[in-house]
Amino acid sequence: MKFIDKIKEKFFKKDEHSLSVRDERLIARNNRRAMKEFEKKKNRKNVPEEEYLSQMKDENNIVEFEGLKTYFFTDVGTVKAVDGVTFSIPKKSIVGVVGESGCGKSITSLSLMRLVQAPQGQIVDGSIRFAAKDGKVYDIAKMPVSEVYKIRGKEIAMIFQEPMTSLNPVFTIGQQLDEVYELHFNDKDKKKAKEHSLEMLNLVGMAMPENVYKCYPHELSGGMRQRVMIAMALACDPRLVIADEPTTALDVTIQAQILELLKNLKERIDGSIMLITHDLGVIAEMADYVVVMYAGRVIEQGTAEEIFLNPLHPYTVGLQKSKPVVNKKVDKLYNIPGNVPNPVNLPDYCYFRERCDKCVKKCAGKYPETVWVSPTHCVACYRYAERH
């Protein structure tokens, strides 16, 4: 250890949240080793297809996440952003993913697109099975990066919360839409590309598409930009659209229009939507199935009816109680007490225990197993373990 480090350790008092110089070095060394290994695996060339071909457990699903673990190797330790997530997206359905900020919703979707910020962020375990148009099932989590381009953008499209960050500010909307056409149809005919782009803008209800075609992103309103993003998703003719908080940055009337457009988009592509939001109202309006996440894990999932009419996990119940209801006067809106646990040092018992007012004796034990209470409804909570 260097002299300066020795001085630091000796004279600067260590509190329980700080790391010693030795700890920091150890973390950095382990991180470097882990990241190097994962990056090497990801960037391999000429990987035989058999290594990442798989089989769906249920032919009616388009995506199956199984035991997905996506970690970030940071200077303060390993952040377990997604820690063993298992759920499916059935064909031609809308699956809503809901949960508090930081619970891993976006990282789950970014793992599916293989867009997790590397080298810190890595899929360390699990499978993401995707039923592609060519009839094959790819395990996206195991695909080398060079192969992911076959699927990303072509079969899976993504719509983000703030479209300004995903549209390129130095190109016109027309240029960006034309590029999607050119890449997707492998056709360099400018006239055809423009016709197609204008058709897409028309389809998403854009007034004066010819004008919008010539605009730069900053010349459009937030709602118009989101419509452009939906037009782009439509232009790719994907089988699955991931919409990550697509209406959060919009005002309520525009929100309703965008949600309607998303529903139309689903019908038009005859595919599925993974809708990420923290707004239960949006989920109730849109989703066929609901997945509730908490601290990187799925704690409950079921059909929209099951989750809204019969929520089981105390966290899901709390989420619903904290939603304002029209015609119901309350002095103070309910809020779930406490905070989500630190993702670096997750406990080995139920992550919700510190905030739960429904604890039973068994809750002192290890993290609860998932219990299926109907063929579509499951929950990870000890209160239901003994009944089934």
Ligand SMILES: Nc1ncnc2c1ncn2[C@@H]1O[C@H](COP(=O)(O)OP(=O)(O)OP(=O)(O)O)[C@@H](O)[C@H]1O
């Ligand atoms: N680049 C990164 N480096 C380190 N940790 C990260 C990084 N990106 C995300 N995380 C961590 O991963 C966890 C999950 O983040 P994620 O973005 O998936 O949350 P979310 O559920 O989408 O939240 P929100 O509703 O606020 O969008 C968080 O604890 C976050 O701090």
Ligand code: SF4
């Ligand atoms: S397992 Fe126990 S602590 Fe965890 S949510 Fe259920 S009742 Fe609460």
Ligand SMILES: [Mg+2]
């Ligand atoms: Mg997010």
